[in-house]
Structures are given as C-alpha cells and as structure tokens.
Amino acid sequence: MTRITYHKPVLLNEAIHYLVTDPHGTYVDGTLGGGGHSAHIMDKLSDRGRLFGMDQDDEAIRHATERFAGESRIRFIRGNFGYMDVLLPEETSGSAAGILLDLGVSSHQLEEPGRGFSFQKDGPLDMRMGSLQGTTAANIINEYGYEQLRDLFFEYGEERESARIARAIIRDRPLETTGKLRDTVARVVPERFLNKSLARIFQALRIAVNNEMSMLKRVLEKGTWMLREKGRFVVITYHSLEDRLCKNYFRYGNFEGKPVKDFYGNEISPLRVLNKKVITPSKSEVAANPRARSAKLRAAEKQSDEDVTAKGKNRVSSGKNGDGP
Numbered sequence: 001m002t003r004i005t006y007h008k009p010v011l012l013n014e015a016i017h018y019l020v021t022d023p024h025g026t027y028v029d030g031t032l033g034g035g036g037h038s039a040h041i042m043d044k045l046s047d048r049g050r051l052f053g054m055d056q057d058d059e060a061i062r063h064a065t066e067r068f069a070g071e072s073r074i075r076f077i078r079g080n081f082g083y084m085d086v087l088l089p090e091e092t093s094g095s096a097a098g099i100l101l102d103l104g105v106s107s108h109q110l111e112e113p114g115r116g117f118s119f120q121k122d123g124p125l126d127m128r129m130g131s132l133q134g135t136t137a138a139n140i141i142n143e144y145g146y147e148q149l150r151d152l153f154f155e156y157g158e159e160r161e162s163a164r165i166a167r168a169i170i171r172d173r174p175l176e177t178t179g180k181l182r183d184t185v186a187r188v189v190p191e192r193f194l195n196k197s198l199a200r201i202f203q204a205l206r207i208a209v210n211n212e213m214s215m216l217k218r219v220l221e222k223g224t225w226m227l228r229e230k231g232r233f234v235v236i237t238y239h240s241l242e243d244r245l246c247k248n249y250f251r252y253g254n255f256e257g258k259p260v261k262d263f264y265g266n267e268i269s270p271l272r273v274l275n276k277k278v279i280t281p282s283k284s285e286v287a288a289n290p291r292a293r294s295a296k297l298r299a300a301e302k303q304s305d306e307d308v309t310a311k312g313k314n315r316v317s318s319g320k321n322g323d324g325p
C-alpha cells in the first residue's frame, strides 16, 4: 500500500453501515479517490462480492491500482460517475446492491498546487478533476462576462459580494493563477470575511468547471435505475446545493421536491429514505479531520414495484380511500 494519507475517509462507519447489506453483492464506489471507503467495502465482501471503483481523475485511479494490487474483486473505471450507466458492464444494470458517492475533491487534489483547487496554494487556475474536460477555471475567469461571473458566484457559491468580486475580476484580468485571483478578491472583501469568500468563489468555479450539478442529477437518476430492489444509495455531500438535490431526489424522485401521487393519493418515489434525519460527523471526527466539517450523509433504498403498489392496496383494504377500484 502506498501513500495512506492520500485522503482520510469521511463518515466511514456510517457509510458502510448503510451501504453494505449483502456480502456477495456488486457495489459501485463512484468516487474512489484514495480508496478509503472502497477498502472498507472490500472488508465486508465475500469472495463472490464485487466492487467497481470509479473516478474521473487519472491520479486517483493510478493510486488505487497500486493500493489494491493483487485484489481481484475490485475493478477500476476511469470516467465520470454521471455516465456510470454506460461505463459499467451491462450486467450491472438493475443488479447493483449499493452505490456510494463521496462528493467533492480529495485531500490529495486539494493539496496539489498544480491542480488549482486551493486558494491557500499558488498554482494555475485549472480545477479540472478529469483530464478529459476542456474548460479550466482560467477560461471562466478570463472569458465570462460580468453578469455571468456575478451569477456564477451567487448561484454556486452563495456569495453576497458576488457583484463586487465579478467587477474586480473584470478590471484585473487576465488572471492565470490562484494567487492572482486571491489578490483580486482581497482588494474588495474585508480581511475578516476573506477566507469564507474565497472558499465560496473557489467552490463556485469548481462546480462550473466540472459540471458538478448536472452530473449529480444524472447519477442520482441513472444510479437508481442501476440498483436492484432493496439496493442502497449512499451519498455524502459537502454543500447545501448538492445536499438539496440529493434530499429531494431520495424523498420525491425529482429534484424540485414535488410529491408525486398515485391513483390512490399515496406519495410514490423510486427510493425509500433510510435516515429521516441527515447524518453528520461527530465532534471528534471533525477535530481529527476538518474536511469532514460540512459533510452530510443521506441513504435510501430502492423500492420494489410491489412496495409502491402495496401502499395503494393497503389504503383500499384499510378503507381509507373509498374511491379505489
């Protein structure tokens, strides 16, 4: 095993507890990273169990290939989890026992100045998680118009000073490095708010560069389709935008959070939420791993067709709905 400190897995026991229900099942870790969660999934699997470890980052795949050398139950797939329905072998469709997503960037990506993810290290404004993506953060910073930048920082960063920051960027560009972007933001945001604003601006850029919201929506839909009945979906999110999508999809089967009802007036959804209250890390986990600070875990189970239709029948047989056939 090499470089064990690549990334410390967040909410590890909780994630594995909800995810692995069948030691002989086929699982997908859509965000392999340093392989922290994957290693614990493997510990729970029998000789017949299988794990697909996906990541769009070449370096993560390279690291995991070394870490799990000689382990035949795991297969690595380089690519975006949003396309897992086409990247995984066809027989996985409808038969996956569990899918895990631990969103965002790994500590390794964050600490590598050349990737441009951190405002605390000077490096190129890149932020691409996968080498196949075209747009970099520098493209966005130097090519977007004022309104596009302002809206991006507001929508994906929830940054209140988005207008002032966008104006300052337009005035100072071209900006090619994280250090230069930091200096520009520092000119318009008071010192005591600076780190929080920078975190929000960098988050917004990363989301846009990696098309994160669309890919999350796609994987929630396609992943649900790939699960077998009673298969588990476990997602760890790190900011409110991704948590909201996940919460709505698990609860309602859509991203807007609109209840969908059957003929009998029962709410129907492809998934059943397993933890009514979102799971967050303990104080001791956050103290040991500050990256866990904003983590939220949600887990859901795929419903069978019978589960969904049984609700309607129960309503009829219990006499609560006199209009049914």
Ligand SMILES: C[S@@+](CC[C@H](N)C(=O)[O-])C[C@H]1O[C@@H](n2cnc3c(N)ncnc32)[C@H](O)[C@@H]1O
Pocket (backbone or CB within 6 Å): 007, 008, 009, 010, 030, 031, 032, 033, 034, 035, 036, 037, 038, 054, 055, 056, 057, 060, 079, 080, 081, 082, 102, 103, 104, 105, 106, 107, 129, 215
């Ligand atoms: C927080 S880390 C995962 C850490 C991992 N759970 C561990 O314990 O080592 C997130 C990883 O997911 C990858 N990733 C993020 N979004 C992705 C996507 N849409 N498709 C594939 N990989 C993605 C990143 O490249 C990164 O390596």
